[in-house]
Amino acid sequence: MIDWIFAFLQTVGFVFLAPLMAGWVKWLKCRLQNRQGPVPWQPYRDLLRLSRKQVVLADTASPVFRIAPYIVFSVTVVAVSVVPIISVQLPTAALADVIVLVGFLALARFFLSLAGMDIGTAFGGMGSSREVTISSLAEPALLMALFTLSMNASSTNLSIVIAHLVQSPFVLYPSLIFSSMGFILVAIAETGRIPIDNPATHLELTMIHEAMILEYSGRHLAMMEWAAMLKLTLYSVLIANLIVPWGVGMTLAPRALIIGSLSITCKLVLLGGFLAVSETVQAKMRLFRAPQYLGLAFILSLLGMMSHIILEVR
């Protein structure tokens, strides 16, 4: 019973702390570019403001448009709940393995893209079209990377994969290097960051995610924004805990939990820093360079898998 309560608390805590990650990245990015930057807790203010505003709905909107934010948000929350963040003793991890996790994110994306198509403006359709293109190219790379990561533990259950990595003696896996590079590239693409998408722009030539949610307002927009922040933090946690798993607690003992939360905080702060730096030094790609970028991610994941087979197994 206590693990279920822990799982619930972890999920709720994660959902409420996730905007901080987005705020931190934004603040750091601004500092790096010699700008003042909003305070890291600015996303909370935005979300609160949006949730209090009245919803203005386009007259051509269908029910799909209205339920999409709820589905996107709650699916992302469920996805969050199955990822071991502080401790691997997570009963919800058995609900869904890593393939189901990818399925959840795909479901959220499905409704997000449908919502983009719903109003009947050109922007929404454009955003949806680009989003599904990029995600369908990203998916094979993502699954290939995750397969390779899970092959070492011969399990796709996230808890067991992480526990296996922590408990086995330290080995330099060549496959891990490649598949984590591939995974990071995919994560950047899937969370809509530079160089694939720019979360800070509303220029029609460049935007993807923002184009789909252009017609949203009020609490609907709050949910969509929050889900996007959750997704960013979720991918960061996956990167942190799958590639550098040390620090994740093995039990629910207080000591393990404290170490676990401290380590994940440090990892996320560092990852956010990397993201901010990489977004500062790079420019956004043209849309039709994205296939090459994702092709590289796929090749990296493929090389990871091959080096697992060629170099590591026998």
Added chain:
Amino acid sequence: MLIYTLSFPEQVVLILAALILLSSFIMLAQVRVDSMINTFALQGLLLCFATTLMALISGKYHLLISAALTLFLKVFFIPGQLRLLIIRLNIHREVEVLGNSSLIMLFAAGLVLFSYYVALPIRALSLLSTRNTIAISLAVVLIGMLIVISRRKAVTQVVGFMSMENGLFFAAVVSTYGMPMVVELGVAFDVLVAAILFGVFFFHIRTEIGSLDTDRLNRLTEVEK
């Protein structure tokens, strides 16, 4: 050979092998001539590290000489020469567009698999713990060839050719602790001469056909069209 039965330096050699393969892939995908030469230098550096490590693991210190040669030739001298060349030929900013780069990359990935298949029986002959890397080095050779085939510019073709040689050298180091010193010195010398000869060639090709695009060499054909 399961990886966690290996010692730590051997694991590092495996990682280096994987990175060498990756650098081959990067060279294959690279569109800018100068970046490609930089990647080639990086591959040489990785090769040098791997050789040094192998020398330290095995205690065969003549490998250190090979490593030093690699460092001098493949990291500094040849890339430096090529850089000078492309600046003098004024092509260092040129971009070379590949036909269908994703397909070529996938084909290269298939080559890795193929060389694994081919290397299986060879691997059984070697007793070294790092013998798993034979397939990787064969793949580096094959991808080098693919670079030569898929490129049009003479400079990039030469880089591909050199990276083939890298693969051969790596295979020798990891499977049998290197070739005899004489052979190695000879090969190194060959590469050196080749680099210089290619340099001379480039100028000739350009003055003859006005371009470094080797597809233009077609016009030298004797067959009447």
Added chain:
Amino acid sequence: MDPTMSLPLAQWAVFFSFLSAILPLLFLRRPYLLVRIAFLFLGIAGIASAWAGATALLTNHVEQIILPLGLPWLHVFLRTDPLSGFFLFIVGLITFIIACYGPAYVRAHIGGPCPIGCLTFFTGLFAGGMMLVLLAADAYSFMIAWEFMSVASYFLVAYQHDQAENRSAAFIYLLMAVVGGAFILLAFGVLAGFCGSFSFAAMAAAQVSPAWSTIAFLLAFIGFGMKAGIVPLHVWLPLAHPVAPSHISALMSGVMLKVAIYGFIRFVYGLLGGIQWQWGVLVLLTGAASAVLGVLYALMQHDLKRLLAYHSVENIGIIYIGLGLSMIFQATGHMEIAALALIAALYHCLNHAVFKSLLFLGAGDVLQQSHQHDMEKMGGLIRIMPVTAVCFLVGCISISALPPFNGFVSEWLTFQAALQGTVLRSGILNAMIPVASAILALTGALAAACFVKVYGVIFLGRPRSLQAAGTQETSFGMRFAQILLALCCLIFGLFPTWVVHAINVIPARLLGVGLSKVADNGWLWLAPVSKQTASYGAIPVLIGLLVSWFIVFIFLHDPRQDNRIRIAPAWDCGFGPLTPRMQYTSSAFAMPIRRVFSFVWSIFEKIEPARQGKGPRYSLQITDWVWLIIYLPLGKLILKLAERTSRIQGGNLRVYLSYSFFTLLFLLWVIV
């Protein structure tokens, strides 16, 4: 459930199907009554078949009888076992739902250029033929039933024969069905040559040399593959499915393709035995190619039914991936994983039957109401036909393999089987299987992209033509059928443990091993290999979804504030009114993917600049490479050969007589 009832029930099902074909012909003058009677009997046949199938599957019982029909030494063997029971269930379920859907749908054809009796007659024959294929336990009756099925469906494809396009589609379908039938016949011939008998029992016991069994396998692979629609034998599918009436398309795509899969499984696992891993590799690669090419071609279509037909190619590919994995694992002695892969393939058969029928029925609905085949002219239908829209959405989510619906479960099982590939000794297979699963992932994502397009263009947005704006919701029967199928999608997605548990007897019979640990973790958790490896709890996931939905709803709807929604026109950037023409169309939506994978299609794109009085014109034509590479040259070759052979027809009477004369001489010489 009386286990012995399965075979008699199945026979009743066949009987009722034939009755639904013949009996209505008495009422040709009263078409409305005719349609009712025909579909009533078809519905009874469907229920009987589903019941018989469920009985055979759940009781794990084999029933066999020998009917003294046919030639004196060649009796008809009929048999039900769990495998045929599973497929009988699929056939029965979909037939029943078609029977609910049909009356209202067919009514539109009454008084049309083609007699309605024809349609119901061949529908009955078609359904009966499919059931007979599943019951047949000897090659002779199998082939008869198979051809019955093919020919009846040919007439259904050709039903609206007043258009030349439909006639040529039907002809190509017939041609490929006949060629495929010939291949199957040859495959049976090889086996019959070794055992000297046509009954399946004797064939299964026959000892076939490896070389001949490979030949038999290849023949069966091509023969059944032609019916199932694997690449490159799929060309009839996108031609035949759009021109048939929609409920027939649902039957053909949802069920008939499964019958072909049944034939393949029966032949390879039941009769041939001695599976070699190379066969598995062939099946796996073909499956992967079919899956990814099917979905890519589907993405480029803007005729809704043709798009769905290409998706059938994709899903058959996914089933073949499962089968190929199963064959590889079986040949290398990993029986439990082979069982898992086989279960994944069978589960996907069931799922595809359900969601593809749902989508075809929805498509029929949309087409009948809007009188449009072209997606580019639809839009905004969700406001006019909400029930259809919701059901179609369920179908879209299912076919895109998204949780918690059924399509996801079977793809997840396929992934799980593929992930077990590390147990194999061969490094090549080790590497090939993850690549195949990456292709599966690509397929799933592209399918999701495609159905975002389909749903977004047809149901969402604003109507792109007047007809689309004037659509109405359909009659109750049609909606009822779709709701039933949508519920099936949900149920098969939420209770995968039960379904897997039921299917588990099939690998237990075919491979000798079933999954042992499926139900170990309770019915809530599907853990195909072990709980440590992977698990999926569909119902807890759904509960979690609803709980978080509820919480966020409460959280955001503060009673102290005004939660009303203001309706306003969409922001038009200040440039005057938004028109429906400004929306993304189907071609526009697929454009980035078209550009990325441009090497897959033969694309002919033309933009004519604006001239005086005329706006710019854009035309886009996308052709299947397979046509250009294989079929057109083949057709030319055959024509050329035919031209050559036509020379022997001189038209001279004495020449013809001399042909007979010399043939006679030759035969006499051979005989003596």
